[in-house]
Amino acid sequence: MWSVWLSVISLLIVISTHWVYRWRNPKCKGKLPPGSMGIPLIGETLDFLVSNNSLDTPPFIKKRMMKFGPIFRTSLAGRPMVVSSDPEFNYYVFQQEGKLVEQWYMDSFSKLLGQDVTRLSNQRNIHKYLRNTILSHVGPEALKDKLLPYLEDAISQKFQGWSKLPSLEVKKSLAVMIFKLTAKLLISYDAEKSGDNIDDFFSNFMEGFMKLPINIPGTAYHKCLQKRQKVVNLITNIYEERKRNPEIGKGDFLDQILMDMKTETFLTDKFIIYVMFGLLLASFETISSTLTLAIKLLSDKPKVVQELTEEHEAIIKSREDANSGLTWKEYKSMTFTHNVVNESLRLASVAPGILRKTIQDIEVNGYTIPKGWSLMVVPSAIQLNPNIYEDPLSFDPWRWQGISANVTAKNFIPFGAGMRTCAGADFSKVFMGVFLHVLVTKYRWTIIKGGQVMRTPALGFGDGIHIQVLTKHA
Template sequence: MLSIWLSVISLFIVIATHWLYRWRNPKCNGKLPPGSMGFPLIGETLAFLAANKTLDMPPFVKKRAKKYGPIFRTSLAGRPVVISSDPEFNYYVFQQEGKLVERWYMDSFAKLLHQDAARINGQKNIHKYLRNLILGHFGPEVLKEKMLPKLEDAINQKMHGWSKLSSFELKDKTSAMIFDFTAKELFGYEAEKSCDNFGESFTNFLQGLMSFPINIPGTAYHKCVQNQKKAIKLITSMLEERKRNPELRKGDFLDLVVADMKTETFLTDNFVIYMMFGLLLASFETISSTLTLAIKLINDHPKVVQQLTEEHEAILKNREDANSGLTWKEYKSMTFTHSVINESLRLGSVAPGILRRTLQDIQVNGYTIPKGWALMVVPAALQLNPNTYEDPLAFNPWRWQTISANVTAKNYIPFGAGMTSCAGADFSKVLMGAFFHVMVTKYRLTTIKGGEVIRSPTLGFEGFHIKVSAKHE
C-alpha cells in the first residue's frame, strides 16, 4: 500500500513539475522575448495592478523595461502577454490591424461588454460601420455644426450648480457631467428626470474594471458588475421604448442604430445594448479622468491659468455679439488651450495599455511573439519617455509649441493609432476646450484639498476637493 501511495505522489510531483516548467517556458517557434511568467494561473497580475501615487509610468512596466528591454513577456490573469514600449514596433503593429493583430479585450472587460458584443466589434467590417456611425454623430462636422453650443450650455449649467456648493470631490462631478451629456446624446437619457445619480455612481469605474475579476461582494470588480447591470437595465428600457414607438425620435445616436437594425443583421438587441454601454463607458470614464487631471494641474500652475485666461478673454473681447456662444472658429483659434489639452492627455495616459491579439507569429528584434498571445502597447511608456520629452513628468504646455509631428506620430497615442484609433478624439478635445472656456471666463477654482493622483494601473484620484466661485458675484 505504501509503495502505491509513493508511486502516486511521485507521479503527481512529475506532472506538477512538468506543468510548472511548461508554464514558465511556453511553446514558441523561436525565441520568446525575455521576461517572467510569474506564478501559475495569476502570473504577475498582482504586481501589475499595484497602486502607485505618481503620474509616472506604472512601476511594473518601468522596472521590467529597465531589466529586460522595451519588449518583454509576462502573464496577466492567466494569459501570456507581451508588453511593448518600443515606438517603432508599436507603430508597425498599429499598421497591421487585421493582418498580424486584431482588437482584443481583457476578460473582465469582455464580460462586462458581453463576450459576443466584444467579439463581433473586433470584426473589421463591423468596426468600420461603428466607427463611421460614431463619427457621424460625434465627429468634427457635427461638433462644428450643432454639438459645440450644446456642450457649452451643459457645462454652464453644471458649473453654475457647482458654484452653489461649499466644496466637492471633482472627479465625482466631472464623471456625472460627462455621463449625463453623453448618455443624452447616445440614447436620450434625461438626468434631471431620473431619481438615480448614474454619473456619480460610475466614478472610478475603470479602476474597478482593471482589478482582479473576482465577483464577490466587497470587491471593486463586484461593484463594477452591479453598476453595469444598472446601466444595462437603463439602456434596455430606452431601446425597448424606441422600438415600441418608432415615431418617438429624439435625434440621438440610438435613432440611427434603431433605423439600421432593420437592415444590419448583426445589430441584435443584445449587441446594441452592450455596444451602447461600451460607448458610454469609453466616453465618460476616460474624458472625466483626463479633465480632472487637467483641472488639478492647471490650478497648481498660476502661469497656465493666467495665459489661459488671457486667451479666452481675448476671444470674448473680439466677439461682435457679447452674448453669443462659443463658435467653431473660436475653438480652433485656442492655440494655448490646445497645448494644455495635449499636455494633459500626454501626462494622463488614462488607458493602462492598448491590447491586441496576434493572428500569427510576429518576429521582432530576434524574438518571436507566438500566435494567439496578447500584445499590450503602453501609452505612458511612450508619452513619459525622457528621451522624447524633456522633464517628462513636468506639466509644461509650452513644450507643444516646438514639438514636431514626426515626434508625436510614434510617441503620442492618447487615442490609440492606426485604423482603430478612437473615433471620439475630437469630441474629447472639444469638450475640454469648451470646459476651459467657461471655467476661466466665468469662474474661479480654489483647491480645498489637494488629494493624490493614483495609477492602479489606470488613472484615479483620491480626495481632490475644490470650490467653484462665480467671478462676477
C-alpha cells in the same frame, strides 16, 4: 502500500515539475522576448495591480523595461503576454490590424461589455459601420455644425450649479455631468426628468474594473458589475420603449441604429444595448479623468492659468457681441488651450494598456511573439519617455510648440492609433477645450481637500480632489 503512495507522489511531482517548466518556458518557433511568466495561472498579475502614488509609468512596467528592454514577456490574468513601449514597433503593429493582430479584451472587461460585442467588434465591416455611425453623431462635422453651442450651454449650466456648492469632488462631478450629456446625445436620456439617481453609476468604476475579476459580494469587481447592470437596465428600458414606439423619433444615435436593424443582421437587441453601454463608458472615463488631472495641474501652475485666461479673454474681446457663444473658428484658434489639452492627455495616460491579440507569429528585434499571445502597448511608458519629452513628469504645455507631427504619430497615443483610433477623440478634445473656456473666463477655483494622484494601474485620485468653484466677481 507505501510503495504505491510513493509512486503516486513521485508521479505527481514529475507532472507538476513539467507543468511549471512548460509555464515558465512557453513553446515558440523562435526566441521569445526576455521576461518572466510568474506564478502558474496567476502569472505576474498581482505585481501589475500594485498601486503607485505617482503619475509616472507603473513600477511593474518600469522595472521590467530597465531589466529586459522596451519589449518583454509576462503573464497577466492567466494569459501569456508581450508588453511593448517601443514606439516604432507599436506604430507598425497598429498599422497591421486584421493582418498580424486583432483587438482583444481581458476577460474582466469582456464580461462588462458583453462577449458578443467584443467578439463581433473585431470584424472589420462591423467596426467600420460602428465607427462611421459614431462619427456622424459626434465627429468633427457634427461638432462644427451643431454640438459646439450645445456643449457650451451644458457646461455653463453645470458651472452655475457648482458655484453654489460649498465644495465638490471633481472626478465624480465630471463623470456624472459627462454621462448625462453623452446619454442625452446618444439615446436622448434626460436625467433630470427620469428621476434616476445616476450619481453612483460610474463612481470609482474603473478602479473596480482594474481589480482582480473575482465576482463575490463585497469585492470591488462585484460592485463594478452591479453598477454596470444598473446602466444596462436603464439603456434597455429606453431601447425597448423606442423600439415599441418608433414614431417618437429623436434623430439620435439610437434612432439611426434602430433604423439600420432592417439591413444589418448583426444589430441584435443585446448587441445594441451593450454597444450603448460601451460608448457611455468610453466617453466619461477619458474626459473626466483627464480634466480632473488638468484641474490639479493648473492649480499648481498659475502661469499656465494666466496664459489660458489671456487667450480666452482675447477671444471674447474680439467679438462684436461679447455674450455670443463660441464659434468653430474661435475653437480652432485656441492654440495654447490645445497645448494644455494635449499635455493633460499626455500625463494622464488614462488607459493602462492598449490590448491586441496576435493572429500570426510576429518577428521583432530578433524575437518571436507567438500566434495567439496577447500584446499590450503601454501609453504611459511611451508618453512619459524622457528621450522624447524632456522632464516628462513636468506639466509644460509650452513643450507642444516645438513638437512635430512625426514625433506625435508614434509617441502620443491617448486615443489609440491606426484604424481603431477612438472615434470620440475629437469630441473629447472639443469638450475639454470648451470646459476650459468656461472655467477660466467666468470662474476661479481652490482645492480644499485631497489632491493625491496615483495609478491603480488606471489613473486614480486617492480620496478625490475636492474644490470650491466661485464666480470671478464673487
